[in-house]
């Protein structure tokens with residue numbers, strides 16, 4: 427068995443497993459992400475990347491083992507962990523009938539934050555949505571939704587950002603923007619966990635790598 431992760435890690439997995447029915451999506455994973463480092467998560471389709479990110483985001487509970495975020499248990503201390511993490515995923519849970527600006531306002535209210543118009547405008551400009559700030563999300567393309575979801579994540583400014591295929595649905599300019607946003611997040615002190623099939627982009631942004639195969643860590 428692997429030795430337990432050392433204390434002080436941004437993210438620590440202690441012999442973590444997750445089973446769906448009879449299938450183990452994550453199997454006995456032990457890993458520690460050192461403070462100040464970011465993690466590239468790779469693996470073929472179905473290798474367990476999304477499941478692992480959802481365990482860390484507290485959207486799922488492990489079948490066995492323990493997930494620790496910044497020293498806190500993701501099950502026992504779920505609310506505190508939720509405050510510290512943000513997950514950018516395929517399902518972005520945007521309010522369809524609200525505009526891009528209003529979506530950010532709803533999040534600000536949930537977080538108890540002040541979000542003056544110039545702040546939301548700056549965020550929406552940062553993600554390339556300047557001309558659509560007051561359009562309802564219902565009419566947005568997949569790439570525009572991804573851009574709004576990243577604006578929402580930037581507004582939350584989490585300690586740990588979990589990015590599940592952030593480059594999917596983006597055009598080449600969007601991919602470059604996303605790379606710049608991830609680099610900025612890191613520069614501002616956010617720890618990034620990035621799951622992507624774009625290995626080249628991932629390697630240029632992350633110092634650590636965890637490669638999954640059938641839910642287990644293996645050499646890349």
Ligand SMILES: Nc1ncnc2c1ncn2[C@@H]1O[C@H](COP(=O)(O)OP(=O)(O)OP(=O)(O)O)[C@@H](O)[C@H]1O
Nearest residue numbers: 446449450451469470471472473474475476477478
């Ligand atoms: N809700 C679910 N119910 C049952 N099985 C699931 C569920 N979600 C995922 N799985 C299974 O768990 C395994 C890991 O899936 P997961 O989505 O974590 O992989 P992934 O590495 O993110 O894949 P991809 O690269 O295709 O996004 C797969 O075998 C998948 O079929």
